[in-house]
Amino acid sequence: MKTTRIVEAVLFASESPLTSADIAKASGELSAKDVEAAIDELRHEYERDERSFQIYPLADGFQILTRPEFGPYLEQFDSVTRTSRLSRAALETLAIIAYRQPVSRLEVEELRGVNVAGVLRNLQERGLIEVVDRAEGLGRPLLYGTTSKFLDHFGIRSLEDLPRPDELQISLRAQE
Amino acid sequence: MKTTRIVEAVLFASESPLTSADIAKASGELSAKDVEAAIDELRHEYERDERSFQIYPLADGFQILTRPEFGPYLEQFDSVTRTSRLSRAALETLAIIAYRQPVSRLEVEELRGVNVAGVLRNLQERGLIEVVDRAEGLGRPLLYGTTSKFLDHFGIRSLEDLPRPDELQISLRAQE
Amino acid sequence: MRLPTPTSAQVVRSDDQFVVDLERFQGPLDLLLHLIRSQDIDIFDVPIADITAQFVAAIEGVEARLSLERAGEFLEMAATLVRIKAQMLLPRHEDLLQDEDPRSDLVRRLLEYELFREIAVALSSAEAERALHRGKGYVEPRPPPDVAELPLELTLEQLLEIAVSLPAPPEKRPHRAPVRPITVDEKIELWVESLKRKARVPFDWFVQRWKTRMHAVMSFLACLELAKRGRARLRQERPFGTLWVYRGEDDKDS
Numbered sequence: 001m002k003t004t005r006i007v008e009a010v011l012f013a014s015e016s017p018l019t020s021a022d023i024a025k026a027s028g029e030l031s032a033k034d035v036e037a038a039i040d041e042l043r044h045e046y047e048r049d050e051r052s053f054q055i056y057p058l059a060d061g062f063q064i065l066t067r068p069e070f071g072p073y074l075e076q077f078d079s080v081t082r083t084s085r086l087s088r089a090a091l092e093t094l095a096i097i098a099y100r101q102p103v104s105r106l107e108v109e110e111l112r113g114v115n116v117a118g119v120l121r122n123l124q125e126r127g128l129i130e131v132v133d134r135a136e137g138l139g140r141p142l143l144y145g146t147t148s149k150f151l152d153h154f155g156i157r158s159l160e161d162l163p164r165p166d167e168l169q170i171s172l173r174a175q176e
Numbered sequence: 177m178k179t180t181r182i183v184e185a186v187l188f189a190s191e192s193p194l195t196s197a198d199i200a201k202a203s204g205e206l207s208a209k210d211v212e213a214a215i216d217e218l219r220h221e222y223e224r225d226e227r228s229f230q231i232y233p234l235a236d237g238f239q240i241l242t243r244p245e246f247g248p249y250l251e252q253f254d255s256v257t258r259t260s261r262l263s264r265a266a267l268e269t270l271a272i273i274a275y276r277q278p279v280s281r282l283e284v285e286e287l288r289g290v291n292v293a294g295v296l297r298n299l300q301e302r303g304l305i306e307v308v309d310r311a312e313g314l315g316r317p318l319l320y321g322t323t324s325k326f327l328d329h330f331g332i333r334s335l336e337d338l339p340r341p342d343e344l345q346i347s348l349r350a351q352e
Numbered sequence: 353m354r355l356p357t358p359t360s361a362q363v364v365r366s367d368d369q370f371v372v373d374l375e376r377f378q379g380p381l382d383l384l385l386h387l388i389r390s391q392d393i394d395i396f397d398v399p400i401a402d403i404t405a406q407f408v409a410a411i412e413g414v415e416a417r418l419s420l421e422r423a424g425e426f427l428e429m430a431a432t433l434v435r436i437k438a439q440m441l442l443p444r445h446e447d448l449l450q451d452e453d454p455r456s457d458l459v460r461r462l463l464e465y466e467l468f469r470e471i472a473v474a475l476s477s478a479e480a481e482r483a484l485h486r487g488k489g490y491v492e493p494r495p496p497p498d499v500a501e502l503p504l505e506l507t508l509e510q511l512l513e514i515a516v517s518l519p520a521p522p523e524k525r526p527h528r529a530p531v532r533p534i535t536v537d538e539k540i541e542l543w544v545e546s547l548k549r550k551a552r553v554p555f556d557w558f559v560q561r562w563k564t565r566m567h568a569v570m571s572f573l574a575c576l577e578l579a580k581r582g583r584a585r586l587r588q589e590r591p592f593g594t595l596w597v598y599r600g601e602d603d604k605d606s
Contacts, residue, residue: 008229009228009250015490050181073186078494126500128504154507165516239487256486267479271468286461287464288468289378316519331482
């Protein structure tokens, strides 16, 4: 196996920067000097081929990084692709809150059969639910409801506009 | 900026497989088709230049991975993460979920003849399965399915690429 | 690397007794399949009396060897085998077509389990193959976009579909009394909490989720009380427009 290829594989797969001496351990026949020569060769190849990555010498060794000029593309990529698709757990929780609000965490957990603390936090961060009241009784647990952002998202004016077909089983305290 | 360079940068800066449609979002002027053409070109370049990595189709998308022949060299580096192998119980459970999804815990237990609550929790924590639906009927039990991380873990392109049961040795034995 | 599938080495005959390392088996189906396959028995014509005897011998003392739950799984299978054995002894009707072989259900389960066991082996080698490849080890950290800013991919139809799929709430006494006293103080507390998080809150938004008029009245009285104390300001741009409740600037209480 060619030295440059081994060095490239190690640099690619490593989570942290590696010194030439570290990299040399990949194979019994390698010296730190061989590794440095290989890195020079690779750097030259990447430059010549206009690769979008390069090997950079850092304080504690070498690391392959994306070239800085691609930063804006990565940012654009992040902001568009990381759209908030809700998990099944989050969707179920949101549905329960939408149809049964104001509702306590305990009640949601009884309906879903699992702990929902993390999911509630997530939905709160997204601005879809909020604390709207406190229940009577022991510890006066927080009660959750949906936000105006929730209504806006679905283009409905008020909670009364939420469809309530007959087969809906989780509702319908709201109709008292 | 050349399309191939942008595509390369986005793939290079990702820890998990990306679909061509997602990659296209890095720039307003790209289509999924452009991205696929760029990936073909990059694959060809990496092959020609004998790079130690290649772009592989994986989990309904693409990811840059080191070539298999470098596996042994990478094993000795602490800074290269190793994914732990799954137990036989986990593999059998995953096999059933992969082929029968969406499937309830009860169905999995009937097929394996053992309780699988712990295994399911474990697989869920590892992100290999998730709740995808609820069944009809009493209590509306949760139904499980595999995630894209499942495909990634086993190097599978898409669910359709799973070996068909009739391709497996065993069904032949059953017909004897 | 392949899975450690049970081999005949795990069953040792000593004094006409099977000594089986049960830990190596995934469960009763795995053990039963092993007994059948390792002896080249035709799975469609299993000598049920022999196999039952072997199975029972193999799991002897299982309660002490495995956890209660795992032991239960083996014992349940033993009971099933004994029942099938008994059914086989019963005289069968002449009308054979109608009369299903008592073993057929078990055979179907065994074949199905064997299929998945085989798939698991295939998955295991796929796993090993995949483990030879490594992804990029280090990816420059990028600031995560603010989740609250991201467009949410969810339609009302999807939400409804999820809502419909949810089970009915368990029948039991209601969590709260149907009518509960509503006090101004309670509403004041609520407004204060709310105004801590937001500079202004529309009055409507706050009362619309309760249908009873009493809530609206108490909420309004609470606002007036807070305004009096200087902890809130009320503003309405035009008649019948939105009534906004602002956080008070001269918060006398604090």
